[in-house]
Amino acid sequence: MAYATTIEGTRFTFPDLKSLMAKATPARSGDQLAGLCAEGPVERLAAQIALADLPLKTFLEQELIPSEADEVSDLIARRHDAQAFAPVSSMTVGAFREWLLSPDADAPALTALSPGLTPEMVAAVSKICRLQDLVAVAAKRPVVTRFRSTIGLPGRLSTRNQPNHPTDSSEGILVSALDGLLMGSGDAVIGVNPATDSLPDYIRIVELLETLRLRLNVPTQHCCLGHVTVAIDAMARGAPVDLVFQSVAGSQKANAGFGVDLAVLREASDAARALGRCPQGGQVMYFETGQGSALSADAHWGVDQQTMEARAYAVAREFDPLLVNTVVGFIGPEYLYNGKQIIRAGLEDHFCGKLLGLPMGVDVCYTNHADADGEDMDALLTLLCAAGVNFVITVPGADDVMLNYQSLSHHDAVFARETLGRPPAPEFEAWLREVGVTDARGLLRGGAGELPGPFADASRLLPGRAA
Amino acid sequence: MSTPPSLRDLRALTQARIALGAHGAGLPTAASLAFGLDHARAREAVWTPLDAAAIRAALTEQGLDAVEVRSQAADRAEYLRRPDKGRALHPDCESVLDKAGTGFDLAIVIGDGLSATAVALNAVPTAAALAARAKRAGWSLAPVVVASQARVALGDPVGARLGARAVVMLIGERPGLSASDSLGCYITFAPEPGLPDSRRNCISNIRQDGLSIESATAQMEALLRAMIAQKLSGVGLRRDEAALPGA
Numbered sequence: 001m002a003y004a005t006t007i008e009g010t011r012f013t014f015p016d017l018k019s020l021m022a023k024a025t026p027a028r029s030g031d032q033l034a035g036l037c038a039e040g041p042v043e044r045l046a047a048q049i050a051l052a053d054l055p056l057k058t059f060l061e062q063e064l065i066p067s068e069a070d071e072v073s074d075l076i077a078r079r080h081d082a083q084a085f086a087p088v089s090s091m092t093v094g095a096f097r098e099w100l101l102s103p104d105a106d107a108p109a110l111t112a113l114s115p116g117l118t119p120e121m122v123a124a125v126s127k128i129c130r131l132q133d134l135v136a137v138a139a140k141r142p143v144v145t146r147f148r149s150t151i152g153l154p155g156r157l158s159t160r161n162q163p164n165h166p167t168d169s170s171e172g173i174l175v176s177a178l179d180g181l182l183m184g185s186g187d188a189v190i191g192v193n194p195a196t197d198s199l200p201d202y203i204r205i206v207e208l209l210e211t212l213r214l215r216l217n218v219p220t221q222h223c224c225l226g227h228v229t230v231a232i233d234a235m236a237r238g239a240p241v242d243l244v245f246q247s248v249a250g251s252q253k254a255n256a257g258f259g260v261d262l263a264v265l266r267e268a269s270d271a272a273r274a275l276g277r278c279p280q281g282g283q284v285m286y287f288e289t290g291q292g293s294a295l296s297a298d299a300h301w302g303v304d305q306q307t308m309e310a311r312a313y314a315v316a317r318e319f320d321p322l323l324v325n326t327v328v329g330f331i332g333p334e335y336l337y338n339g340k341q342i343i344r345a346g347l348e349d350h351f352c353g354k355l356l357g358l359p360m361g362v363d364v365c366y367t368n369h370a371d372a373d374g375e376d377m378d379a380l381l382t383l384l385c386a387a388g389v390n391f392v393i394t395v396p397g398a399d400d401v402m403l404n405y406q407s408l409s410h411h412d413a414v415f416a417r418e419t420l421g422r423p424p425a426p427e428f429e430a431w432l433r434e435v436g437v438t439d440a441r442g443l444l445r446g447g448a449g450e451l452p453g454p455f456a457d458a459s460r461l462l463p464g465r466a467a
Numbered sequence: 468m469s470t471p472p473s474l475r476d477l478r479a480l481t482q483a484r485i486a487l488g489a490h491g492a493g494l495p496t497a498a499s500l501a502f503g504l505d506h507a508r509a510r511e512a513v514w515t516p517l518d519a520a521a522i523r524a525a526l527t528e529q530g531l532d533a534v535e536v537r538s539q540a541a542d543r544a545e546y547l548r549r550p551d552k553g554r555a556l557h558p559d560c561e562s563v564l565d566k567a568g569t570g571f572d573l574a575i576v577i578g579d580g581l582s583a584t585a586v587a588l589n590a591v592p593t594a595a596a597l598a599a600r601a602k603r604a605g606w607s608l609a610p611v612v613v614a615s616q617a618r619v620a621l622g623d624p625v626g627a628r629l630g631a632r633a634v635v636m637l638i639g640e641r642p643g644l645s646a647s648d649s650l651g652c653y654i655t656f657a658p659e660p661g662l663p664d665s666r667r668n669c670i671s672n673i674r675q676d677g678l679s680i681e682s683a684t685a686q687m688e689a690l691l692r693a694m695i696a697q698k699l700s701g702v703g704l705r706r707d708e709a710a711l712p713g714a
Contacts, residue, residue, distance in 0.1 A: 029548045165481055172481035179474055179485035333547045368509035368642050369547060369581050374502070397484025397494070397502060404643040406506070409484075415492035444489060451474060459477065 001062070005050040012046035017062050020054070021120075022304035023047035024127045026344055030292045030305040030335035037304075048128050052094030059120040060085075065301045065311075071252045071262055076118050076314045085116030093124045100125065100137045100355075110141040114357035119250070119310035122352040126306070134347040135387040138354045142388065145322045145359040146282045147221040147242065149187045149425035151390055152359050157422035158391035159413045160323070160361070161186030164402035168195045170208050171462050177212060178455060179396050183410035184417065184437055184444060187428035188323055188361065188391035189243060189286065191223040195402055202226045203239045208461075210240040215458050216435070219427035221322070223286055228260055228268045235271045243286045243322060244272045250311030253299035262318065269319045283322035288363070289313070290327040291345050292335030305335060306345070310352040317356055323391065324353060325361035328380075330405055333369055339376030342366060346380050350389055361391035365407040374398065374406070381412055385420045392416075414444050482645065505644045508584075512639065512647035514543055517579035517586060519613045529595040532610035534567050536560035536625065540616040553618035555660075556625060564612070564628040572606035573691070574631035574658075578617030582639030582647055589650040589673055589680065590637050596684040597635065604688065619653045619667070626658030633691055633700070634658045640671060648674045652683065654690055656700035666701035668694075 003020045004013040014020040022036035024047035031037035038044035060080065067074040082089075087109070088096055099105055126134065144152040151158045163176030173192055180186050190213070192205050202224050209222035221242035224231075228246040235241050246265060247258050255261055265285075272284040294300040294308040303311075309326065316324045326349035329342040336342045346362050353360030364380045366372040381392060398409035416422045423429050423442055432438040436452040439445050451459060474486040487498045494502070519535045526533040539555040540546035546553050556564075575597060577590045594611055601608050609629045614621055619636055626634025633656045640649040650673040655666060668690050673683045694700045 033549060033551070163483075165483070169480070171477075172483070175474065175477045175480045175485055176483045178477075179483070182474065183489070334550055337548060368506070368644070368647075369513045371547075373506060373510075395483070397487055397498065399484050399502070399505075399644045401482045401645070404641070406644065409494075411487075411489055411492050411494055414489065418492055444491075462477070462480070 003050045003054070005046045007042065007046055007049070012043055012050070014047060014050060017058065018064050018302055020047055020051055021064070021124060021127070021307055024051040025304045025306055026127065028305070028335070028341045028345065029333060029337040030295055033334050034295050034300065034305070036302065051124060052092060052097070052128050054093050054124070056091050056093060056096055056121055057089055059118055059124070064120060064303050064307065065251060072250060072255070072311055072315060075262065075318060076311070079115070079314070079318070080118060081115035083116070084113055087113065088116070094128065096121075097125050097128055097133065101133060105137070105140060107140055107142060110355070111357070114355065117355055119314050119352070119356065120307060122355045123307040123310040126348045126351055129351070131344065131347055131383065134351040135383060138351045138387040141354040143354060143357060143359045143390065147278050147284070147322055148219045149221070149427045151188055151322065151425055153426070154388065155422065156424060157385055157389065157413070157416045158188035158425050159185040160188045160391055160393045161190045162193070162393050162395045162400065162407065163190065164193050164395070164400055166195055166402045168201055168205065170204065173205065173208060174212065174461055176396055177209070178451075178458060180394060180410050181216070181218065182437060182451070182455065183414060184424065184432050185394045185410045185413045186218065187220050187424040189221050189223050191225055191245070191286070193225045193403060197226050197230060199230055199233050202230050202234050203237065206234065206239050206241055211461060212458060215461065216454055217431070219425075219431050228264060232268050232271055235275060240277070241272060241275060242277055243284060244268045245286045245288070247288050247293070248312050248315045249289065249293045249297070249299070250308035250315070251294055251299045251301060254294040254297045254308070255315070257297035257299060262315070265315070265319055283320055285319045285321040286323045287316040287321050288325055288327050289316070289349070290331050291349070292331040295335070296331065306348055309349060310356070313353050313356045313358055316358055321359060323361055324358045325363050325391070325393065326350070326353070327363040327365065329366040329370060329372060330363065332367055333371065336370070338371035339366070339373070339379075342370065342372055343376060343380045343383065347383060347387060350384060350387055359390050361393070362389055363393040363407055365393070365405055367405045377406070377408060381408060381416065382420065385416055385422050418443055508647045509642040509644060512582040512584035512642040515583040516543070517583045517613075517615050519615055522577060522586065522591060522613050525591040526594065526611050529591065531595065531598055533613055534563050534610050535613045535615070536563055537615040538617050538621050543616070546616045550618055553616055554620040556621060556628070561628060564625065567610045567629060569630035571609040571629055571631045572633070573601050574609040574612065574626045574629045574634045576612045576614055576617070576622045576625050576634060576636045578614040578619070578621060578636055578638040580617060580619070580638035580651070581641040582649065584642070585639040585648045585650045585674065588648050588675075593637055593650060593673060593680050593684060596680050597687055600684055600688045620662070622653065623655055623658040623662050624660040626655065627660060631658065632656065633694055635687060646674060646677070649677060650674060652687060654687065654694070654700060656694040656698065668700050668704060
């Protein structure tokens with residue numbers, strides 16, 4: 001079915017729902033690369049006007065990717081809750097935007113609505129939202145998850161402490177993790193991206209992080225971000241696995257490119273839960289996503305990259321995760337060209353994830369070949385804090401020496417706490433005071449690398465420094 | 468009682484920017500400016516145009532013939548947005564390669580990639596050292612091709628047009644914050660347009676404080692010998708035969 005709109009006598013037509021969605025998408029290089037984007041700002045507005053008039057329920061009647069050929073589409077269709085959808089079922093996309101912004105859409109209403117929304121619906125409405133809309137709506141939708149810390153409570157910001165090392169050196173990982181803890185980072189997770197993906201290294205890394213956690217009694221959880229199949233093998237060997245990680249995307253073919261499907265994710269989730277490390281009612285899965293991953297795997301089905309990203313959230317939602325984050329600026333300028341595109345994408349991803357009910361975080365980041373810099377990241381962090389993001393990722397001095405890109409620094413977490421008034425998870429906030437990292441007001445003490453008593457003990461984990 | 472150690476004492480354990488110190492949430496001024504400088508260097512490496520004429524002159528000085536080509540990416544901005552165009556040879560350049568002759572054992576391509584800095588510092592001495600090894604091995608060498616707005620896979624249509632048995636692409640790697648001058652090397656046996664990455668072998672981090680030119684070109688020679696013996700390159704190449712000669 002074709003869609004059309006007329007602007008001052010010029011008729012713009014869009015042959016199908018996919019092309020309407022793609023052409024209504026705010027400009028970004030990935031859709032240009034795929035040959036899907038609007039030819040210019042006027043055609044884009046024409047598509048947005050036509051999209052605003054589209055009944056929301058159209059997305060239940062027409063699939064962008066057929067269920068018969070794609071298990072993600074099948075999952076979206078199977079899990080749709082018609083009763084939860086009822087309050088907005090007669091709205092157009094444009095009226096849905098207005099309702100989301102209205103006081104009627106409060107936290108209980110948005111929470112009840114989540115199972116009734118599909119990724120395509122939230123992607124569609126995000127395309128006609130400006131940045132302020134994306135912030136305002138997401139800020140009304142808290143999503144709280146728990147393991148040893150409670151993440152996503154309103155008014156708080158958690159952090160992933162990411163102590164990567166180019167060769168996975170135990171000492172290198174440990175001192176980097178300590179650096180982050182001394183700056184107050186790590187209440188969402190202490191999570192290492194391994195340089196190697198071997199089982200012995202995976203086990204060594206989680207054992208190292210477990211020892212650190214126990215020695216310092218940190219109320220947090222840890223994760224080695226190896227492949228899910230390696231995590232399954234490690235759990236079978238009794239490794240102390242808190243969280244199981246996997247990158248996921250919005251189509252079966254793109255997930256196959258990551259070497260996963262829904263069945264293996266279910267197996268991993270069940271195995272992690274069976275370890276009994278997570279308290280009752282808590283969560284054990286950690287997912288990362290990012291706009292462009294489906295296109296780069298040639299698995300996007302002619303669908304725009306932002307809608308494909310929202311579809312990845314349907315995969316994540318199936319497994320009740322503790323943490324989900326988009327790695328927004330990592331994939332490169334052929335997908336998100338500059339700071340403006342990265343900032344918008346970060347806010348879109350957070351908005352879509354939250355509306356679908358995910359505990360959404362963002363890796364606020366960029367590569368050196370993108371037209372972006374640390375100031376763009378300052379802006380995105382500040383906007384995300386206003387939007388109520390669950391967590392961000394921080395590394396020493398904003399420089400990830402393993403993945404060769406720039407994320408936020410541990411200092412940025414201090415900025416969020418002290419200037420934006422976003423303390424960490426309550427358990428971790430109390431711990432920071434107890435061990436002397438922060439003072440009674442929650443402000444960073446000293447900072448210059450002096451190790452408070454409990455940390456001096458942790459440094460004895462280093463070889464040759466045993467007491 | 469001993470003094471508690473400072474994290475500063477443990478800096479040697481990682482290249483990560485640990486124990487920077489803090490003033491409120493702020494970095495110390497020197498650390499803040501050092502980060503800015505590292506990023507400026509990285510951006511400069513990405514955005515500086517390749518000085519193809521200078522590279523050509525330096526190759527001539529080393530006794531190597533050279534020709535210039537470009538990809539279908541019109542400028543840096545398009546190059547960054549459209550990797551597909553950076554992999555395709557501009558049609559105007561086909562005649563340049565046709566005039567250079569055909570039927571060589573080896574073609575060397577120098578491409579700007581994502582770091583003109585890496586190319587300016589390391590590409591000519593690497594090409595010269597590899598050419599000297601080719602000469603000793605008795606391999607015929609095509610004129611060195613200097614390619615602007617080039618992605619790795621541009622080496623394949625260039626090598627195919629020259630009728631080369633193998634093509635070596637020397638190309639600027641994506642700059643990191645700590646090193647903007649890394650040269651990468653990608654080798655394809657029996658190059659033709661459209662080959663997947665899995666058909667290439669790679670040597671990376673060629674720079675002053677990384678892999679030395681001597682060691683890198685020794686690895687290239689060993690890879691080329693293995694490819695010629697096995698008549699293939701990429702993931703299928705058995706690396707035991709690619710061991711360093713005499714090692």
